Amino acid sequence: MRKKIVAGNWKCNTNLQEGIELAKSVNELVAKKAADDVVVVLGVPFTHLTNVVESVNTERIGVAAQNCAAEADGAFTGEVSASMVKSTGATYVILGHSERREYYGETSEVLNKKLALALENGLTPIYCCGEPLEVREADVQNDYVKKQLEETIFKLPESDFRKLVIAYEPIWAIGTGKTATAGQAQEIHEFIRSIIAEKFGKEVAEETSILYGGSAKPGNAKELFGNKDVDGGLIGGAALKAEDFLGIINGF
Numbered sequence: 001m002r003k004k005i006v007a008g009n010w011k012c013n014t015n016l017q018e019g020i021e022l023a024k025s026v027n028e029l030v031a032k033k034a035a036d037d038v039v040v041v042l043g044v045p046f047t048h049l050t051n052v053v054e055s056v057n058t059e060r061i062g063v064a065a066q067n068c069a070a071e072a073d074g075a076f077t078g079e080v081s082a083s084m085v086k087s088t089g090a091t092y093v094i095l096g097h098s099e100r101r102e103y104y105g106e107t108s109e110v111l112n113k114k115l116a117l118a119l120e121n122g123l124t125p126i127y128c129c130g131e132p133l134e135v136r137e138a139d140v141q142n143d144y145v146k147k148q149l150e151e152t153i154f155k156l157p158e159s160d161f162r163k164l165v166i167a168y169e170p171i172w173a174i175g176t177g178k179t180a181t182a183g184q185a186q187e188i189h190e191f192i193r194s195i196i197a198e199k200f201g202k203e204v205a206e207e208t209s210i211l212y213g214g215s216a217k218p219g220n221a222k223e224l225f226g227n228k229d230v231d232g233g234l235i236g237g238a239a240l241k242a243e244d245f246l247g248i249i250n251g252f
């Protein structure tokens with residue numbers, strides 16, 4: 001059965017001390033109050049990885065980087081490689097977030113290099129896809145997302161594809177307070193699962209966790225996660241408050 005996953009994306013928020021406190025709070029709440037069948041992941045800044053790994057029960061909570069370099073190593077000042085991420089004890093990496101695509105020019109070509117390195121180093125990629133507002137308004141979001149997948153993760157061999165988690169994140173809903181309706185989320189998640197089935201077969205499609213991201217909060221998590229093809233969430237703003245994050249984890 002595919003996994004239910006709630007992953008936080010802290011983005012460029014919290015200094016190290018604040019991050020450790022937040023991780024400890026999440027750790028405590030998850031240990032006491034979270035449903036056991038939900039995988040919990042914290043996507044934290046690079047500077048926090050080692051400390052967050054040390055601050056949580058990593059048997060229960062996975063730690064993710066929010067990016068990794070497109071090169072294995074070498075003269076790439078400021079970059080952090082997949083093997084460096086792995087060496088901290090983190091086990092996931094968020095790749096292809098729309099903010100990275102938009103502000104840092106991450107193309108499918110760059111993402112393919114990052115995906116390969118993440119997988120080579122045993123990290124689980126949380127691969128993000130999703131359309132901007134004008135695409136949604138033109139009602140061509142399925143074509144847009146299909147192209148994103150075809151240019152990247154659909155090029156992977158099936159054995160690698162099986163290791164990924166997908167996060168569908170409509171850009172117009174990220175950090176805007178505007179959430180996709182449960183119906184909109186289900187419709188596109190079902191579409192994504194159907195094209196995975198066409199590409200890799202029904203069994204792979206049924207096993208792939210597809211998360212929703214975009215202004216999810218405790219108040220709307222139940223409605224979103226109640227859909228049969230929504231397997232959890234990638235959570236930005238609401239992941240910065242331990243109680244809210246727990247509310248989302250318990251939203252199934």
Ligand code: PEP
Pocket residue numbers: 009169173174175176177213214215216234235236237238
């Ligand atoms: C995100 O950044 O992945 C995200 C979903 O952000 P928010 O929950 O704040 O919309």
